Amino acid sequence: MLDDTGLEPDGELELNSLNTRANAQHSDTYTVESQKSFGMLTLELGVSYEHYSDSDDTSQGVGNINLGARYPLYQFVSATGFFDTTLGVGLEAGIPVNSAVSQNTELNPKVFDDVKLGEHFSLQSVLGYDTLLGGGDNGGQQTFEYGFAFGYAVSQGELSLPGIQQFTPLFELSGETGLNNGEAGQNSLLGSIGFRADLKPIGDVQPSLGLGFVFPMDSGARAEVHWGIATSVTLEF
Secondary structure (H helix, E strand, O other): OOOOOOOOOOOEEEEEEEEEEOOOOOEEEEEEEEEEEEEEEEEEEEEEEEEOOOOOOEEEEOOEEEEEEEEEEEEEEEOOOOOEEEEEEEEEEOOOOOOOOOOEEEEEEEEEEEEEEEOOOOEEEEEEEEEEEOOOOOOEEEEEEEEEEEOOOOOOOOOOOOOOEEEEEEEOOOOEEEOOOOOOEEEEEEEEEEEEEOOEOOEEEEEEEEEEEEEEHHHHHHHOOOEEEEEEEEOOO
């Protein structure tokens, strides 16, 4: 669920899906995203298809075309190499396509911090300030977004799994707090528990698979999500 903040070795193609349920409410989002690094700068291009339905209404269509960039500003590595942290900034812009689910321009500047402790433990943190521009019911809406991902990487030599180079159990938190438009102070927090499996390379391509079970962690999230499944297929080249 959390945005990628790592520096890509060259390029990356990622296919994601998020399917959630809450009684009669269904939400399905399918995303294709490409990333390319130029030195320390990583550029992103993504597009999604979204489907929402409940007992009274259904809306679906192509979502915003998302453009993004991120850049690491500072890295500190301890003398022993045990502690490694990288702080950076990013910006995402969503361009509307005037579909039923894409009506507003979206701007989201953010800061991120990636921490590694030893050979196994990692903590990724992302803080962002999201603004929707344009007319309609959501125009002018502002939201503080935050996310944390905890991982523990296990190498092939430590856990023999056929075809897998590294297996990483993950626990993620993804939340947002409304800042205006009658939603000031309203919070929604989702949790996800799952894994990422880095498979053996196929030629020059490094494939990875991800799977997570999504669940609400407060009343705000529970109003829209009772459970969900997140999947990802990543190809690095």
